[in-house]
Amino acid sequence: xxxxxxxxxxxxxxxxxxxxxxxxxxxxxxxxxxxxxxxxxxxxxxxxxxxxxxxxxxxxxxxxxxxxxxxxxxxxxxxxxxxxxxxxxxxxxxxxxxxxxxxxxxxxxxxxxxxxxxxxxxxxxxxxxxxxxxxxxxxxxxxxxxxxxxxxxxxxxxxxxxxxxxxxxxxxxxxxxxxxxxxxxxxxxxxxxxxxxxxxxxxxxxxxxxxxxxxxxxxxxxxxxxxxxxxxxxxxxxxxxxxxxxxxxxxxxxxxxxxxxxxxxxxxxxxxxxxxxxxxxxxxxxxxxxxxxxxxxxxxxxxxxxxxxxxxxxxxxxxxxxxxxxxxxxxxxxxxxxxxxxxxxxxxxxxxxxxxxxxxxxxxxxxx
Amino acid sequence: xxxxxxxxxxxxxxxxxxxxxxxxxxxxxxxxxxxxxxxxxxxxxxxxxxxxxxxxxxxxxxxxxxxxxxxxxxxxxxxxxxxxxxxxxxxxxxxxxxxxxxxxxxxxxxxxxxxxxxxxxxxxxxxxxxxxxxxxxxxxxxxxxxxxxxxxxxxxxxxxxxxxxxxxxxxxxxxxxxxxxxxxxxxxxxxxxxxxxxxxxxxxxxxxxxxxxxxxxxxxxxxxxxxxxxxxxxxxxxxxxxxxxxxxxxxxxxxxxxxxxxxxxxxxxxxxxxxxxxxxxxxxxxxxxxxxxxxxxxxxxxxxxxxxx
Numbered sequence: 156x157x158x159x160x161x162x163x164x165x166x167x168x169x170x171x172x173x174x175x176x177x178x179x180x181x182x183x184x185x186x187x188x189x190x191x192x193x194x195x196x197x198x199x200x201x202x203x204x205x206x207x208x209x210x211x212x213x214x215x216x217x218x219x220x221x222x223x224x225x226x227x228x229x230x231x232x233x234x235x236x237x238x239x240x241x242x243x244x245x246x247x248x249x250x251x252x253x254x255x256x257x258x259x260x261x262x263x264x265x266x267x268x269x270x271x272x273x274x275x276x277x278x279x280x281x282x283x284x285x286x287x288x289x290x291x292x293x294x295x296x297x298x299x300x301x302x303x304x305x306x307x308x309x310x311x312x313x314x315x316x317x318x319x320x321x322x323x324x325x326x327x328x329x330x331x332x333x334x335x336x337x338x339x340x341x342x343x344x345x346x347x348x349x350x351x352x353x354x355x356x357x358x359x360x361x362x363x364x365x366x367x368x369x370x371x372x373x374x375x376x377x378x379x380x381x382x383x384x385x386x387x388x389x390x391x392x393x394x395x396x397x398x399x400x401x402x403x404x405x406x407x408x409x410x411x412x413x414x415x416x417x418x419x420x421x422x423x424x425x426x427x428x429x430x431x432x433x434x435x436x437x438x439x440x441x442x443x444x445x446x447x448x449x450x451x452x453x454x455x456x457x458x459x460x461x462x463x464x465x466x467x468x469x470x471x472x473x474x475x476x477x478x479x480x481x482x483x484x485x486x487x488x489x490x491x492x493x494x495x496x497x498x499x500x501x502x503x504x505x506x507x508x509x510x511x512x513x514x515x516x517x518x519x520x521x522x523x
Numbered sequence: 524x525x526x527x528x529x530x531x532x533x534x535x536x537x538x539x540x541x542x543x544x545x546x547x548x549x550x551x552x553x554x555x556x557x558x559x560x561x562x563x564x565x566x567x568x569x570x571x572x573x574x575x576x577x578x579x580x581x582x583x584x585x586x587x588x589x590x591x592x593x594x595x596x597x598x599x600x601x602x603x604x605x606x607x608x609x610x611x612x613x614x615x616x617x618x619x620x621x622x623x624x625x626x627x628x629x630x631x632x633x634x635x636x637x638x639x640x641x642x643x644x645x646x647x648x649x650x651x652x653x654x655x656x657x658x659x660x661x662x663x664x665x666x667x668x669x670x671x672x673x674x675x676x677x678x679x680x681x682x683x684x685x686x687x688x689x690x691x692x693x694x695x696x697x698x699x700x701x702x703x704x705x706x707x708x709x710x711x712x713x714x715x716x717x718x719x720x721x722x723x724x725x726x727x728x729x730x731x732x733x734x735x736x737x738x739x740x741x742x743x744x745x746x747x748x749x750x751x752x753x754x755x756x757x758x759x760x761x762x763x764x765x766x767x768x769x770x771x772x773x774x775x776x777x778x779x780x781x782x783x784x785x786x787x788x789x790x791x792x793x794x795x796x797x798x799x800x801x802x803x804x805x806x807x808x809x810x811x812x813x814x815x816x817x818x819x820x821x822x823x824x825x826x827x828x829x830x831x832x
Contacts, residue, residue: 191637191747195646221637221747312790345789348801353749355801357742358543359786365535365664366790379646380742387743388667401646521794 181215182242182427184208184419185235187222189248190351196377196396197413201247201271203397204415214423217241224250232259236266243426245419247271260284267432269422272321275439285432287418287441289449290503292328293474294411296481297452297467298393299332301408302370303340304463305391306333311342312363314373314381316350318522320511322374325395325411327515328481329372334517336466343368344520350376360384370408382407391458398453407456409467417448444503446475488513489520535664536787542668543783544776545675546741550575550750551775552678553733554757555764556685557603557726559771562761563689564722565702565828568610569625571730572754573632577602578734580636580643583745587648592739595648596674599735600728606632607727611720621830629754636747643745651739672740674732678772681729685768698722702826730754756808763811765824774811781807 184205192202198220208214217239219231228251235241236259244266246256252273260268260281268284275286302311311333315322326344333340343366345359352375360371360381371385372378372393379402385392386403394400394410418441430436443449452471455464473479480500488494494513495501501508514522554571561568568574578599586595606628613624654676657669688695700708701718708715733753738745760778764770785801799806 191641193641193643194746220641343790343792345786346797347786348798351746351748352751353742353744353746354547354737354751354753354782355786358539358547358783359790361542361667362535362539362783362787362790364667365539365787377746380744383647383743389663399646519792520789 181213182423183215183217183235183240184423184426185232185239185241185244186216186218187228187231187235187244187246187248187251188218188220189224189251190221190376192218192220194351194377194397195379195399195402196375198247198376200397200413201245201415204413204417204419205245207416208419208423211420211423213427215239222248222251224248224255226255228255229259232256232268233262236263241266243267243269243422245269245271245422246273249273256284257281264433267426267437269418269432269441283431283433285422285437285439285441287422289413289415289418289447290442290444291411291413291450292324292503292508293445293481294450294452295325295328295395296332296335297471297474298372298409298411299329300336300470301459301463301467302329302372302391302393303333303336304466305408305458306337306340306370308367308369309337309340310366310368311340312360312366312368312371313342313344313518313520314356314359314363314371314375314378315344315346316375317348318346320509323511323514323522324508325374326518326520327511327513329393330515330517331481331486340517342518342520344514344518346520347375353380356380357384361388364388364390372410382410391456394453400454400456403456405456406458407453408459409455410453412451412453414448414451417443442504445471482508487516489516489518491516536791538662538664538668539783539787539790540780542664543787544780545668545671546779547782548775548779549672549674549678549736549741550733550753551757551760551778552682552772553674553736554730554754555760555771555775556678556681556768557607557729557733558758558761559726559764559766559768560685560698560729561607561723561726562766562829563702563826564698564719565705565826565831566611566614566719566723567621567625567758567830568607568628568723568726569622569755569758570606570610570628570632571727571758572750572752573629573636574603574606574727574730575734575737575750575754576633576636577606578731579738579749580640580734580745581731582735583648583738584639584643586650586739587643587645590649592649592651595739596651596732596735599731603731603734604724604728606731607724608720610727611723614723615716615719640745640747647743648738648745650743651736653740672736674736674740677732678775682768682772689768699826702828705828730757733757756804759808759812763808766826767824777807778804 186205188198190198208216272288330342347355370391373381382392382399383402391406392403400407482501484495484499485497486495581602582595582599585598586592653670657666660666705715760774764774781804
């Protein structure tokens with residue numbers, strides 16, 4: 156394995172020389188997104204995270220949006236490495252990982268790759284790939300609490316893309332939050348089948364409102380259509396992925412949104428200090444929760460009362476100091492089976508939750 | 524906030540399907556009418572998906588910039604006319620195949636729409652005003668389903684107008700003659716190239732208005748995934764509507780309703796097979812194709828020279 160000039164300098168001369176080198180030679184970091192940067196959803200949350208690197212004058216961040224999960228992802232990363240001189244590459248979409256990021260990482264051992272949410276296998280995958288991800292369940296729980304306090308019919312609606320563990324976790328934590336303030340609340344789920352289907356998301360939202368739900372949220376690439384439909388139909392909306400308050404000036408409550416800037420700034424600083432995921436000085440898995448500021452609550456809408464804000468703030472404080480665990484047993488699924496035993500509280504980072512294949516009591520819908 | 528709506532139960536499905544038919548049918552309606560006009564002249568424009576996306580993007584952009592959704596609709600139509608004219612010019616060059624040119628137009632139209640669409644960061648553009656026909660109902664779901672876009676009525680009027688043009692007017696007969704037998708049309712002194720140029724261009728303009736509906740009412744945002752293949756589906760729809768504008772209208776309504784089937788069954792608590800129900804517009808296409816295309820009755824109404832030189 157070759158040693159880069161930067162690593163050599165870091166090892167030999169220490170920081171004064173390194174600082175001098177930074178002045179001439181910016182650290183180039185590449186980002187690829189699966190969809191457009193202005194989707195008000197998942198891709199925009201990453202693009203916003205990248206934009207926070209502006210405050211580091213020693214970083215030059217390059218990006219490419221709408222990179223499909225095909226060989227095009229590999230080509231885009233190659234361009235960033237060979238033409239822009241990227242030393243760190245972030246691949247943000249699940250499908251960018253295998254085989255595209257894996258292959259390009261193998262070809263370029265001196266470049267560090269970070270993939271969002273990939274399933275890394277030490278035996279199969281090269282050492283210069285790191286994985287980062289956030290656990291947003293706690294924020295969904297807080298958002299669900301506000302939904303539970305705001306509903307008058309006691310029915311919440313959730314438009315979801317696919318019944319995969321990460322989506323089920325959000326449906327469940329949102330419902331657990333709502334039922335923590337109002338145990339009679341139920342959540343109706345409609346699956347659309349894919350991440351970006353604006354027309355079907357609007358149809359699903361509309362039909363949920365027809366069934367009497369009065370708070371609507373969702374988990375798709377960008378639930379902005381869901382929040383917008385809620386506003387049109389005169390019900391409340393909670394966002395996800397990114398701040399969607401602009402879609403519903405009257406009925407927006409809050410939402411769970413990502414704060415990827417935390418990860419990108421931390422990795423940029425570590426890379427500047429000569430650390431690397433290859434030799435283990437940057438952790439292989441960078442994961443974080445609400446406490447680590449990997450995710451946050453969206454700004455409250457105008458209809459959220461002071462009392463409600465205070466209750467959410469108290470619950471948030473409980474989550475931050477560890478006194479409020481959101482997955483505390485007994486938790487039953489909607490078939491009546493106990494999934495988390497009484498007396499057990501699961502931490503959001505527990506691997507057991509990554510295999511979630513059920514919907515909790517109070518959710519109307521099927522996880523299959 | 525208005526009072527929370529009451530649940531409609533099973534009637535919710537009927538309301539959702541009718542509402543879905545009136546909201547979701549509009550893009551199918553305009554694209555299939557545009558394609559019908561195009562194909563009556565003997566040419567195929569497969570590029571409607573690109574035209575739809577260009578219409579959607581242009582309408583959103585112009586509505587956002589000027590604050591007038593109706594200007595957005597006009598601008599979308601203008602963009603569609605330009606794309607239609609390009610296709611018309613291309614397909615009249617010697618040795619250019621309609622289908623190949625159409626596929627190129629899908630790529631060109633969508634690429635152009637994505638390129639210009641990148642700069643629209645506004646979450647929403649001013650939306651088209653709706654006609655509130657459900658004011659009499661105390662059920663919010665019914666009232667909401669009856670808030671109808673004016674484009675819906677424009678589409679219906681257009682389908683009858685086109686039917687009248689094709690059967691009762693000199694222009695319509697010229698278009699049909701051109702599509703059925705260009706040699707004979709030439710013998711009659713009809714300028715075949717000019718008629719086709721007009722029909723393909725106007726067809727593009729019509730289709731693009733369908734795109735304006737996507738960004739200015741339902742779902743009402745600009746996104747690269749906004750059309751979801753509706754432009755292509757509408758082209759198939761013309762075939763099983765057997766080149767009749769009035770049947771295009773019926774088929775479009777059927778498709779709009781079918782689109783709402785998957786989501787509304789789930790919201791009623793029927794959770795199984797949602798992939799199947801979500802696929803119902805596509806299954807419907809197949810079913811109608813099979814039902815209407817027996818070897819004996821197949822393609823009645825098909826313009827005689829369609830797709831030929």
